[in-house]
Amino acid sequence: MLKSAYVEEVFTLRAGDRVELLGWVRNVRQHGKLVFLDLRDSTGVVQVTVKTGVADEEAVKTASTLGREASVKVVGRVVEDRRAPGGREILCERLEVVGRAYGEYPIKPGVGPRFLYDNRHLYLRSPKVSAIMKIRSAMVEAARRWFIEHGFTEIHCPTFITAAVEGGATLFEVNYFGRKAYLTQSVQFYQEAAIYGLEKVFSIQPSFRAEKSKTRRHLTEFWHIEAEMAFTELPELLETVEQLISYMVVETVEKRKREFTELGRRFNVEVVEPPFERIKYEEALNILESKGVTISWGEDLGADEERILTEQFDKPFFVTHYPKEAKAFYHMPDPSNPRVTLSADLLAPKGYGEIVGGGQRIHDYKLLIQRIEEENLNPQDYRWYLDLRKYGTIPHSGFGLGVERLLQWILNLRNIRSACLFPRTRQRIYP
RNA sequence: GCCGGGGUAGCUCAGCCUGGUAGAGCAGCGGGCUGUUAACCCGUUGGUCGUCGGUUCGAAGCCGACCCCCGGCGCCA
Numbered sequence: 040m041l042k043s044a045y046v047e048e049v050f051t052l053r054a055g056d057r058v059e060l061l062g063w064v065r066n067v068r069q070h071g072k073l074v075f076l077d078l079r080d081s082t083g084v085v086q087v088t089v090k091t092g093v094a095d096e097e098a099v100k101t102a103s104t105l106g107r108e109a110s111v112k113v114v115g116r117v118v119e120d121r122r123a124p125g126g127r128e129i130l131c132e133r134l135e136v137v138g139r140a141y142g143e144y145p146i147k148p149g150v151g152p153r154f155l156y157d158n159r160h161l162y163l164r165s166p167k168v169s170a171i172m173k174i175r176s177a178m179v180e181a182a183r184r185w186f187i188e189h190g191f192t193e194i195h196c197p198t199f200i201t202a203a204v205e206g207g208a209t210l211f212e213v214n215y216f217g218r219k220a221y222l223t224q225s226v227q228f229y230q231e232a233a234i235y236g237l238e239k240v241f242s243i244q245p246s247f248r249a250e251k252s253k254t255r256r257h258l259t260e261f262w263h264i265e266a267e268m269a270f271t272e273l274p275e276l277l278e279t280v281e282q283l284i285s286y287m288v289v290e291t292v293e294k295r296k297r298e299f300t301e302l303g304r305r306f307n308v309e310v311v312e313p314p315f316e317r318i319k320y321e322e323a324l325n326i327l328e329s330k331g332v333t334i335s336w337g338e339d340l341g342a343d344e345e346r347i348l349t350e351q352f353d354k355p356f357f358v359t360h361y362p363k364e365a366k367a368f369y370h371m372p373d374p375s376n377p378r379v380t381l382s383a384d385l386l387a388p389k390g391y392g393e394i395v396g397g398g399q400r401i402h403d404y405k406l407l408i409q410r411i412e413e414e415n416l417n418p419q420d421y422r423w424y425l426d427l428r429k430y431g432t433i434p435h436s437g438f439g440l441g442v443e444r445l446l447q448w449i450l451n452l453r454n455i456r457s458a459c460l461f462p463r464t465r466q467r468i469y470p
Numbered sequence: 471g472c473c474g475g476g477g478u479a480g481c482u483c484a485g486c487c488u489g490g491u492a493g494a495g496c497a498g499c500g501g502g503c504u505g506u507u508a509a510c511c512c513g514u515u516g517g518u519c520g521u522c523g524g525u526u527c528g529a530a531g532c533c534g535a536c537c538c539c540c541g542g543c544g545c546c547a
Binding site: 090145147150 | 471480481482495496497498502503504505506507508509510538539540541542543544545546547
């Protein structure tokens with residue numbers, strides 16, 4: 040039987056079966072008329088042995104001229120051999136070159152991270168990057184499934200916008216036929232409009248931030264999972280977030296076991312078992328105080344404070360009720376203490392920091408105008424947003440989740456860039 | 471934007487303190503090898519030492535300015 044197969048199948052077929060594999064040559068080891076090829080495809084790597092007596096002279100000759108990453112078609116038999124990695128290899132009978140590798144392949148052992156990002160278009164072929172991308176895909180798929188199963192409608196919002204969601208944040212400016220426009224940093228406002236028809240909505244799309252951040256947690260373009268819910272107040276929002284996060288992580292870990300192993304990463308799913316602890320901003324200050332860090336009330340938690348705080352927890356936890364001066368104007372003031380807002384951030388443990396940010400929105404027209412003016416913003420810029428409060432306003436809440444941040448945490452990635460196919464940072468827009 | 475580290479062969483780096491005319495490993499190329507696992511052995515190509523200026527008989531190394539990269543902070547997901 041001549042059979043077209045994927046590399047992973049080699050390890051489940053019977054010894055002696057003949058297969059036809061298509062893939063790329065990861066490495067070549069030559070011993071005169073015995074040549075070993077490490078053949079890679081999207082499912083794994085297998086050793087192909089090309090030797091005279093099994094393959095013809097021509098195949099051995101061809102094999103010995105192959106460079107790294109040449110694409111080939113191999114026909115051969117699956118054999119058990121203790122000397123082969125994984126205990127199995129392909130004894131090559133026929134070898135065909137699909138595409139040669141011209142010149143030396145730049146990606147090889149010993150190269151540094153910078154070089155790998157300069158050559159990301161090639162490095163993507165590595166099993167490690169493939170594993171991360173498969174995990175990422177599974178994670179986003181799980182999120183989408185969870186939303187759909189819970190009655191949310193997926194909506195797609197514009198990327199070009201005219202005004203900032205949050206006054207101070209830095210936006211990328213684009214020339215929109217002579218008018219000033221910006222790239223979106225959140226679809227929240229559009230989602231707030233959409234809930235009047237759909238009640239529960241979610242979006243999975245990129246957001247852009249022009250902040251000049253130079254850290255391993257920041258991208259200028261990142262994938263943002265956002266949701267907005269009508270008739271929802273803070274406590275229900277927190278439950279939604281913890282259910283979603285838990286589902287996403289557990290599903291991903293269970294469905295992508297092999298990829299986690301490939302990356303040498305284990306994730307204990309008990310860590311994301313709901314409920315997550317909720318602490319108020321004020322309690323966070325007390326915890327910090329007990330660790331010898333004092334910040335004045337009203338100040339936002341800085342990176343150092345966040346790190347110290349997250350080190351006290353093994354599971355993700357919510358920090359709620361931030362002071363209104365630390366949050367954007369649309370956050371709902373707490374009726375029982377108007378100095379604070381019905382806001383919440385979900386912080387990952389052990390220093391990974393903010394994964395989700397959200398809260399209850401102001402739904403009262405007058406209060407919203409008042410808050411816009413207090414922040415020295417112009418209500419004219421928010422006309423349609425204010426309109427939403429004029430016709431049948433309702434309490435509502437929403438949140439945003441950083442896909443790469445969540446991946447960075449569950450995969451323990453040193454740098455957020457490795458969670459992206461082609462990362463975009465302040466310094467990098469190529470390749 | 472502020473602070474710290476860095477830029478030397480295709481890649482990873484040493485040399486810089488103490489100035490004397492550029493090195494290693496890997497990769498490449500040629501040759502050898504029938505059981506390698508990032509194979510090994512022999513041979514070999516390869517450098518505006520980030521840029522500009524200064525000091526000096528002489529600068530990769532000292533001094534000054536600038537450019538670029540990485541990270542920490544601020545800002546945030």
